Amino acid sequence: MQAREEKQLEAALDTIIQRVNDLKSSTAAMIYKVENEYETLNWPTFLDNYALLSGHLTSLSKILSHDKCPLLRNLTVLPLMLSPERDEALAQMTEGRVCTFAHDLVPDYLRTKLEPMAESKMLQLEHKAATLAFDNSQKQITAYQKVVSHVWDIVSKAREEWEVEASARGGAQQNSSMADTNLLVAAVGMGKGLKMMGNPPQPGVMVAPPGRPGSGPGPAMSPAGQPMNKAPSGIKTNIKSAVQVHPYTR
Incomplete structure (x- = not known):
């Protein structure tokens, strides 16, 4: 009977040590992320790590409360x-x-047992709780429940709003077209589909480039390279040449 109990104790201790090591590893990983990855750490990741810790604690509690696990409080370590x-x-x-x-x-x-200072503090708190009046304790419990209910309502309302927004984004109609986007990119990048504005140059007419700064543009050239005649003006001007005469001569 004693050998059987020793085997059960060894198996239980091995399982407990394994669960404690898992809990320790998860706690160390979470502390590392909080201390070193606080700039990129988001709330969902933090909640996932916290849920992992909670799962390890629940598993450890189940092992300790199992029927096959001996009561460790009845054992003495020497x-x-x-x-x-x-x-x-x-x-x-x-x-x-x-x-x-x-x-x-x-x-x-x-x-x-706890340390003497921690034990004295616990005794003070237990004595204060024991001497508290029933009405005052009920008032404190009611106020605490009111605060918790208010926080729960806020969280529930925010969750409902998030779910509504998520469902609205998921079922929203498509307001863009990939074909139109591709046409716009082709028009901007390669000029595809764009129409030329203004009068294009006539075939066979070449315009000489402008001259030096300060000089006007050169004359229009014909295909043979000869300068083209200007169109006749509609205004006739008479230019009279006069002989320069000295005013004091007769």
């Missing part, structure tokens, strides 16, 4: 050997946190 020298096996087992199992560390690691 040190087999105390030494002030470094223990490599202990350091490896505790990942470098505990290197020696000396007389000054045993009371802290194997204690079954």
